[in-house]
Amino acid sequence: MGKGIWILAEPRDKALPRVVFEMLGEARRLAAPGGEEVTAVLLGHSLEPLVAELEKYGTDRVFLYDHADLAEYNLQVYSKILADLIVKDPPRVMLLPANAHGRELAPSVAIKVKSGMASDCIRFSHEGAFHGIRPAYAGKVLVTLEYTGDGPSIATVRPNQLAMGELREGHKATIVKMEFEKPQGLRAKLLEVKKPEQGATMEVTEATIVVSGGRGLGAKENFSLCESLASVLGAAVGASRMAVDAGWREHKYQVGQTGKVVTPNIYIACGISGAIQHQVGMNQSKCIVAINKDPEANIFKLADYGIVGDIFTILPLLTQECRTMLGSEVLA
Numbered sequence: 001m002g003k004g005i006w007i008l009a010e011p012r013d014k015a016l017p018r019v020v021f022e023m024l025g026e027a028r029r030l031a032a033p034g035g036e037e038v039t040a041v042l043l044g045h046s047l048e049p050l051v052a053e054l055e056k057y058g059t060d061r062v063f064l065y066d067h068a069d070l071a072e073y074n075l076q077v078y079s080k081i082l083a084d085l086i087v088k089d090p091p092r093v094m095l096l097p098a099n100a101h102g103r104e105l106a107p108s109v110a111i112k113v114k115s116g117m118a119s120d121c122i123r124f125s126h127e128g129a130f131h132g133i134r135p136a137y138a139g140k141v142l143v144t145l146e147y148t149g150d151g152p153s154i155a156t157v158r159p160n161q162l163a164m165g166e167l168r169e170g171h172k173a174t175i176v177k178m179e180f181e182k183p184q185g186l187r188a189k190l191l192e193v194k195k196p197e198q199g200a201t202m203e204v205t206e207a208t209i210v211v212s213g214g215r216g217l218g219a220k221e222n223f224s225l226c227e228s229l230a231s232v233l234g235a236a237v238g239a240s241r242m243a244v245d246a247g248w249r250e251h252k253y254q255v256g257q258t259g260k261v262v263t264p265n266i267y268i269a270c271g272i273s274g275a276i277q278h279q280v281g282m283n284q285s286k287c288i289v290a291i292n293k294d295p296e297a298n299i300f301k302l303a304d305y306g307i308v309g310d311i312f313t314i315l316p317l318l319t320q321e322c323r324t325m326l327g328s329e330v331l332a
């Protein structure tokens, strides 16, 4: 059985996403009873400024892989690095974010190091054995997964579910600068990185506020109403499947059974009826606000706050009001 709690710290656009600090908070909690060390594996390029961020949130050790060839994610490269590290110096637990990269990396690493893996966890517990806890059946039940065997317990962690780590000003980490050599015979080669289209392109699974639009918006151009509110709140823009099927928004923004599962602090559903397949993707949000002209719409059964009215009237008013209240401040 290994020792210590590790997290994967992979930057996006030169910054560490919030989920990294949430994993650090959980790692500190898991490490405390046995006085274990919390380690971050920091992968990418031009990473020096990020080391201090990890230290501030209580990281004891940083494995620093800073190399131009690591600037862009590559499954084969990243999973080899993590698996080789784990084999040399196995941790007890390794946490990765439940985002696109983490969801692909975690099982790949787990199979290489022959250990168990739990996906999409929202909590962990130590009752007898170590357990990962995750929602299932559209969030109606929580499943407790028990790790067996001696390998590290690997898990992906849903963003916005765990408390951020506490700030520990002055905390210092041991920085271990790691050598990196690009492996030969890579099966995938990166040809181009396409930046998303302009306007409210934040990844819905990582946002702390999501403003989603549905068929009630009536046309692609009317998504600008959701985008305006989102830009004032610092939110991401999601969509129902109807809106995606109509070609108003790309599939990567779809929330629901055949889209993404989001867990923001605030989810604002605009002109969305609240079909069960949509609920599956957003019912774990901490606060749900629904705007719909039909008072009988299903979404109101789920909402913490409901506004019965026409989105074309409500959304501009809400956006204006939020802009006035927040000024240049952004909530998210």
Ligand code: FAD
Pocket (backbone or CB within 6 Å): 213, 214, 215, 216, 217, 239, 240, 241, 242, 243, 254, 255, 256, 257, 258, 259, 260, 270, 271, 272, 273, 274, 275, 276, 277, 278, 281, 291, 292, 293, 294, 297, 309, 310, 311, 312
């Ligand atoms: P509608 O159900 O048509 O609702 C539109 C709402 O807008 C209505 O409630 C209406 O009252 C309101 N409205 C209209 N005009 C206005 C206005 N001016 N002001 C205010 N309100 C207004 N759906 C998903 O969202 N995500 C999924 O991942 C998903 N996966 C699916 C998988 C399967 C296998 C199946 C069968 C379905 C799936 N669906 C999914 C589809 C789902 O069943 C619903 O059809 C869909 O969610 C409805 O989208 P909607 O709420 O935008 O549209």
